[in-house]
Amino acid sequence: MLDVRSATKLFGQKAAVDHVSMTVDGPAFVGIIGRSGAGKSTFLRMMNGLTPASGGQILVEGRDILALRGADMRAWQSQCAMIFQQFNLVPRMDVVSNVLHGILNRRATWQTVLNLWPRADIIRALEILDRLGIAEQAPKRAEALSGGQQQRVAIARALMQDPRIILADEPIASLDPMNAQIVMDTLKRINVEDGRMVIANLHTLDTARRYCDRVIGMRDGRVVFDGVPAQLTTGVARDIYGADADFNESATSTAIPTDTSADAEYAARMLA
Numbered sequence: 001m002l003d004v005r006s007a008t009k010l011f012g013q014k015a016a017v018d019h020v021s022m023t024v025d026g027p028a029f030v031g032i033i034g035r036s037g038a039g040k041s042t043f044l045r046m047m048n049g050l051t052p053a054s055g056g057q058i059l060v061e062g063r064d065i066l067a068l069r070g071a072d073m074r075a076w077q078s079q080c081a082m083i084f085q086q087f088n089l090v091p092r093m094d095v096v097s098n099v100l101h102g103i104l105n106r107r108a109t110w111q112t113v114l115n116l117w118p119r120a121d122i123i124r125a126l127e128i129l130d131r132l133g134i135a136e137q138a139p140k141r142a143e144a145l146s147g148g149q150q151q152r153v154a155i156a157r158a159l160m161q162d163p164r165i166i167l168a169d170e171p172i173a174s175l176d177p178m179n180a181q182i183v184m185d186t187l188k189r190i191n192v193e194d195g196r197m198v199i200a201n202l203h204t205l206d207t208a209r210r211y212c213d214r215v216i217g218m219r220d221g222r223v224v225f226d227g228v229p230a231q232l233t234t235g236v237a238r239d240i241y242g243a244d245a246d247f248n249e250s251a252t253s254t255a256i257p258t259d260t261s262a263d264a265e266y267a268a269r270m271l272a
């Protein structure tokens, strides 16, 4: 389904993404790990056209999405939703309107300005929020929600697009461990239940091991590891992160104790 061939992005002389190649068949959950500056975000941004490539191809069912322009690129972007570390919601807008913004580019501007949405779209947005356990938050302003709830709204907005691929750029980097787990469980459910491919940049090894079918390790723009979580030993991780013998896995762990969260009830249900 996804065939990346020598994808490259240069910023001046520097290759942020350096001849990256990989194939992914079917709806896998792929994690990308690597130290800061390894090229993870740039690669995801190339995938959905936010950053134009300098070379290579990204073929999705034989079509090179790096070559798309205009309406074709916008059509691809609606099939390839993106989730960001900082959620990127409209803070003062209510939750359901934020979710409806997932299909903004399918609407006339005047309809959006007047906040006129077809009943069927509103119902679908509410159904998605209900599935993610946050339907009761629908009328609230996005800024009134906890970080974990806001990220679930961002996931709901992505689902509104009915995408084939979800790209998540450090989706849990701003969250406490319990909310991080809820968000990762949510992404995993979408992957398994809906058959949508998920590609997530992750900053913690334990998260990559726990949730991913496959892990890609990047270093200096290149793929230096491509395997299943069981192959991700401490030694391999040390190579990916370019760390020395003092490399300590706990530095990339989410296992920080916490006892407070606005999401405790939902967490209990999800984790039961």
Ligand SMILES: Nc1ncnc2c1ncn2[C@@H]1O[C@H](COP(=O)(O)OP(=O)(O)OP(=O)(O)O)[C@@H](O)[C@H]1O
Residues within 6 Å of the ligand: 011, 015, 016, 034, 035, 036, 037, 038, 039, 040, 041, 042, 043
């Ligand atoms: N717009 C840009 N202009 C110039 N250089 C850039 C730009 N975006 C990224 N870079 C450089 O490309 C390299 C890869 O950056 P990128 O953000 O993709 O890495 P990353 O692995 O996602 O790191 P982080 O986890 O810190 O986000 C870095 O050296 C970065 O400084």
